Amino acid sequence: MQLQMQTWSEVERYLESSTTAIMPIGSTEQHGPNGLIGTDAVSAEAIALAVGAAANVMVAPTIAVGMAQHHMAFKGSMTLRPATMIQVIGDYVNSLAHHGFDKFFFVNGHGGNSATIEAAFQEIYTAYSLDGGKTGGNEPSVRCRLRNWWQGEKTYKLIKELFGDKDGMHATISEVSVTQHLFPEHIKSAPDMGPPEPFKNRWSDAADYRANFPDGRIASHPYLATPEAGKKIFEAAVKEIGEEVTAYAKG
Numbered sequence: 001m002q003l004q005m006q007t008w009s010e011v012e013r014y015l016e017s018s019t020t021a022i023m024p025i026g027s028t029e030q031h032g033p034n035g036l037i038g039t040d041a042v043s044a045e046a047i048a049l050a051v052g053a054a055a056n057v058m059v060a061p062t063i064a065v066g067m068a069q070h071h072m073a074f075k076g077s078m079t080l081r082p083a084t085m086i087q088v089i090g091d092y093v094n095s096l097a098h099h100g101f102d103k104f105f106f107v108n109g110h111g112g113n114s115a116t117i118e119a120a121f122q123e124i125y126t127a128y129s130l131d132g133g134k135t136g137g138n139e140p141s142v143r144c145r146l147r148n149w150w151q152g153e154k155t156y157k158l159i160k161e162l163f164g165d166k167d168g169m170h171a172t173i174s175e176v177s178v179t180q181h182l183f184p185e186h187i188k189s190a191p192d193m194g195p196p197e198p199f200k201n202r203w204s205d206a207a208d209y210r211a212n213f214p215d216g217r218i219a220s221h222p223y224l225a226t227p228e229a230g231k232k233i234f235e236a237a238v239k240e241i242g243e244e245v246t247a248y249a250k251g
């Protein structure tokens with residue numbers, strides 16, 4: 001169930017039986033020599049929509065630009081400042097909370113978003129904690145949960161079985177494979193990229209990132225991506241996150 005494909009009265013009916021929303025969140029950033037700039041946003045959205053359809057849970061509009069300052073030395077990358085992103089997440093959540101949603105399950109496609117998403121949750125909770133009961137006294141406030149789509153136990157195990165350590169940390173074989181499955185018309189021919197630069201240090205700003213990882217990837221071999229592997233990973237993630245969302249919606 002996609003919020004943007006409902007009428008207001010359908011949302012009103014939905015809220016009579018469920019107050020859970022799935023919140024896809026990703027990033028718009030370079031993904032190495034053959035990965036799509038939208039990888040993190042389009043993967044999180046597709047997984048969220050499939051989970052929402054299977055579990056009968058409403059899926060909010062995707063937050064498609066995230067915290068990607070370190071990718072800004074590569075053309076096409078976009079970023080929100082962390083402080084902006086905290087406000088965007090807060091406004092998405094509070095808009096829906098205004099109508100009665102109170103459980104927000106974030107399906108995240110970008111590891112670099114995690115710290116900012118967690119900070120956003122704390123900002124949201126703090127507003128409820130400090131408002132002196134104006135939003136309902138002892139009523140529980142909203143609850144938010146973060147789930148990085150590739151980190152479910154079964155999904156992660158499958159990725160390791162398929163690719164081992166070659167999967168890497170950014171522009172991974174697994175995420176490129178998932179986009180190849182979802183968007184076969186946008187599969188890019190993989191240039192001869194050779195082995196990745198060894199991962200030595202965590203980066204700081206965008207220039208530092210590019211100096212350390214000149215073709216954009218981190219420790220990954222994304223020329224090994226295939227749509228067939230992507231289908232398996234996508235289906236595993238949808239199944240695993242679907243079970244988690246169903247339990248979360250009931251809890």
Ligand code: NI
Binds near residue numbers: 109110
């Ligand atoms: Ni990514």
